[in-house]
Amino acid sequence: MKTFDTHAFLAVLFPILLLGSCASLKQKEYAVPSFSDLSSGVFRKDIEEGRALEVLQTIQFLRQEASAEETAELDDLYSEALLAAESDFYRAAGENDFRKAISVFSSFITLGVDDRLEGWTLEELRLSFVRYEIDQKRIVPGLLLLEDWFPELEGIITSDELGSFAKYAYEEKQVKLLASLAEAMRTRGLSTPPEYSAQAEGAFPGPDTQKGTVTILVNRGIKLEGGMGYPDQVIGSGFFIDRSGYILTNYHVISSEVDPEYEGFSRLYVRLHSSAKDRIPAKVVGYDRIFDIALLKIEIESPYVFGFTDTKQVNPGDRIFAIGSPGGLENTITSGIVSATGRRFLQMGDTIQVDVPINPGNSGGPLLNDAGELIGLVFAGIEQFEGVNFAIPSYWFRRLIPDLYLGSELVHSWFGLAVNEDNKKLTTMYVLPGGPAFKAGLKRDDIITAVN
The missing domain is CATH 2.40.10.10 (Trypsin-like serine proteases)
Structure with missing residues (x-):
């Protein structure tokens, strides 16, 4: 059994396999390429072009079948790639490219060589990332990152920053984060405005x-x-x-x-x-x-914003509301219930099935629970079947928001494997030969216990 640690999305290569046919998959043997099949010049070119981390992974993979002579040459290339990745880290941190810096630092942790990156910890990098996003007026991305990392960052956030972050969280209706920040402030003996408690307890003005x-x-x-x-x-x-x-x-x-x-x-x-x-x-x-x-x-100040709660407590039978413009009729509110959860409708992830009336023009509107919390984004209905409609759960798309602010199209990482979920554990059913998961050492029937 292996624990697979990664900063990529668990992007399953063959999502259809998850629906039932996994047990019949047969993993064919795949010959691990030898170092003699490749050229050291290829690796050095990759290093020069900024792909040092990929080179490090490939070398780890090739070591499985390398001869003693090849291992010595691979060790030299490994050292070169480490130095290049180290330079990439300091360059990225110096240029405030904290996504890249965190990626390199996390990879060095996995390799057990993070002590080479002096002057930084993972927590300091993450907090610097949050500060930079907020300084650049990307408030919501910064708050969402802070919410994800708050348990690890709380100890190094100053009292003044706690108050500042709480103010932003209140203004942007980031309720879960506001509750955590307010509790941290009270623990330090700091006062919090009464409106913080009201919002954190879910007092949403419905109209x-x-x-x-x-x-x-x-x-x-x-x-x-x-x-x-x-x-x-x-x-x-x-x-x-x-x-x-x-x-x-x-x-x-x-x-x-x-x-x-x-x-x-x-x-x-x-x-x-x-x-x-x-x-x-x-x-x-x-x-x-x-x-x-x-x-x-659009170039206006928003009259009202929907905050992200990251709630996964959505159950069949829950009362829900959708707001949209069916047929161009603005500000239409419809209601219904959650029909089912966990419907496989997207390439990567599940959806919520609802019976809320959804018509052309509703697509893209918010789906709310009876507390006024955002639980999903309406995106599809089946015309032939009345009352069979779908929404993307908020806990899926909220994690994409910081990257959407960067501009252009999001490109997802992938593992190159199919998994089966059983008894709250993930078992690999197929590993794509030569793919990222294969090179990382995952095999059929391995149990994935953590995704970081």
């Missing part, structure tokens, strides 16, 4: 949620059918997640704005709750085809 929902309009010009011209317009929904005017919606609603294969006219606009006749120009900041989400930006 105000409509103010945070918008209509997405994509004007695609004129469509010709049968010699007649018709307006070609896509209507969807979205909601504010940031006071600076950032909006979350579905990728398929705005795909014509970023899809390189689309060659027609496309203009993106947003209508606010308070001004249904006005159209505000918007731009796509980032998007993810796999999870069907997109981050938009």
